[in-house]
Amino acid sequence: MPKETFSFKAIAVGAYGPSLLHGVATGAILPVIALTARDLGADLATAALVITLTGIGSLVTNVPATLIATRFGERTALVGAALWGAAAMLLALLAPNLAVFGAAIFMVGMSDAVFGLARQSYLTEVVPIHFRARALSTLGGVTRIGVFLGPFAAALAMSVLGLDGAYWVGGAAAIASALLGLAVPVPEARERRASRSSMPAALDTPSAPTVRSTLRSHSRIFLTVGIGVLLIAAVRATRQAVLPLWAQSIGLDAPTTALIYGISGAIDMLVFYPAGKVMDLKGRRWVAVPCLVIMGTALAVLPFTSSITGLVLAALLIGFGNGIGSGIVMTLGADFSPSPGRPQFLGVWRLLSDIGTMSGPGLLAVVTGAVSLSAGIWATAFLGFLGAFVLWFWIPRTAPPSADPARVG
Numbered sequence: 001m002p003k004e005t006f007s008f009k010a011i012a013v014g015a016y017g018p019s020l021l022h023g024v025a026t027g028a029i030l031p032v033i034a035l036t037a038r039d040l041g042a043d044l045a046t047a048a049l050v051i052t053l054t055g056i057g058s059l060v061t062n063v064p065a066t067l068i069a070t071r072f073g074e075r076t077a078l079v080g081a082a083l084w085g086a087a088a089m090l091l092a093l094l095a096p097n098l099a100v101f102g103a104a105i106f107m108v109g110m111s112d113a114v115f116g117l118a119r120q121s122y123l124t125e126v127v128p129i130h131f132r133a134r135a136l137s138t139l140g141g142v143t144r145i146g147v148f149l150g151p152f153a154a155a156l157a158m159s160v161l162g163l164d165g166a167y168w169v170g171g172a173a174a175i176a177s178a179l180l181g182l183a184v185p186v187p188e189a190r191e192r193r194a195s196r197s198s199m200p201a202a203l204d205t206p207s208a209p210t211v212r213s214t215l216r217s218h219s220r221i222f223l224t225v226g227i228g229v230l231l232i233a234a235v236r237a238t239r240q241a242v243l244p245l246w247a248q249s250i251g252l253d254a255p256t257t258a259l260i261y262g263i264s265g266a267i268d269m270l271v272f273y274p275a276g277k278v279m280d281l282k283g284r285r286w287v288a289v290p291c292l293v294i295m296g297t298a299l300a301v302l303p304f305t306s307s308i309t310g311l312v313l314a315a316l317l318i319g320f321g322n323g324i325g326s327g328i329v330m331t332l333g334a335d336f337s338p339s340p341g342r343p344q345f346l347g348v349w350r351l352l353s354d355i356g357t358m359s360g361p362g363l364l365a366v367v368t369g370a371v372s373l374s375a376g377i378w379a380t381a382f383l384g385f386l387g388a389f390v391l392w393f394w395i396p397r398t399a400p401p402s403a404d405p406a407r408v409g
Helices: 008-039 044-072 074-094 098-126 129-161 164-181 187-197 201-207 211-217 219-223 225-249 254-270 272-282 285-304 308-324 328-336 342-370 373-394
Strands: none
Touching: 008 044, 008 074, 008 098, 008 129, 008 164, 044 074, 044 098, 044 342, 074 098, 074 164, 098 129, 098 328, 098 342, 129 164, 129 254, 129 272, 129 328, 211 219, 211 342, 219 225, 219 342, 225 254, 225 285, 225 308, 225 328, 225 342, 225 373, 254 308, 272 285, 272 308, 272 328, 285 308, 285 328, 285 373, 328 342, 342 373
């Protein structure tokens, strides 16, 4: 049977526009969360804890997000999540004390969880498998571009409004994301839900997937490829802390450190689409394994650098390795997710990723405190090599159906 005709242009604005704006909203406030917490009376340790509330909010909302997406559909969930994020920005602006501000940051994490699940589930449904990796890699890349642009927009606003300017930018971007989300074309998803709702309850309810049944029926996937995904997330999260910490340890000042971090991020954003094409045409292992091997290697050599040149080269390698892995977690989740039951599966999948995101920096902190920063970085490198082995062993060797350029618009 020939592949169905697919027009990428038909979904580009509705699918990627909200993600770009959501990334801008997130990127605008991330650099100032700790500063706002300090202004509200937090000490350094408490300010650092407030930053983690975004991750905690996402972690605890991943599974409930599946219920929202299943009940209301992907577009409604996406729009609702964006509006919830805008409400969080407003609450942060008006927060009279640290507790209320912490609740607002927790709400941002909740918004991220529902938004991320909805956009991934939507693209998995509407994009043919022979174009899936490129679509999801582009999604990851567009979000990163938004996060990259957010601090610059916030800086302009803060030059006039002070710290509040960052939250005004975040709120405006979140509302714009919700409005653009209304343009997401979902006729097929609506038809599927209408078809399910027209079925007799006695026939529909017993077969309806739940998170518990999904965990049971797909436990092998979660305990194999899912562990690899957890390790990817752990390495990615830790790399964000490693570069500035090592730069400080070798005596570089803050502006130089920020520049190196920005260069690494720029390389990261340049390679997402070619990596997605490789995944579509050759298979997921061709990107998943090199992504972790390259980051693991860069982290392993980082403690041997003692100059700005060596650190820049290591940062470039880390950025390249992370960049080629753009969308790999979402693509693997989409590949293994069942239908029906996709939101439930992806909710657990994102939960595994968030556990990795929280635990990676925790391992770095523990090993660094017990031994040294170098040992902490090498421990992270080991996680990268371990993840590469797990994914090499468990990701299917066969390539997905190849894209037909004549059928992709």
